[in-house]
Amino acid sequence: MDGHPWCEECLRNGRHKLATSVDHIKPLKLCNEDEQLNFDNLQSLCSSCHNYKTRQEQKSYINK
Numbered sequence: 582m583d584g585h586p587w588c589e590e591c592l593r594n595g596r597h598k599l600a601t602s603v604d605h606i607k608p609l610k611l612c613n614e615d616e617q618l619n620f621d622n623l624q625s626l627c628s629s630c631h632n633y634k635t636r637q638e639q640k641s642y643i644n645k
Contacts, residue, residue: 588627590634600625608638 591598604626607616616622626634 585625587625588630589624590626590630598627598630601628602626602631604631604634610642 586599588596588598588600602625604624605612605617606622606624609617612622
């Protein structure tokens, strides 16, 4: 996160909030081994954006 200190989701929405988590854009459950280790599949998020994304992903797993 040293190179990406801001939450990327907040930035997309015009806010500036420091990131606290590194998030897999494509959830680990859906990734193959190469994707899990790929830096292009990572983004910096603040805790509230990360928690929201995680809840949405969990809902989609339950509804399948």
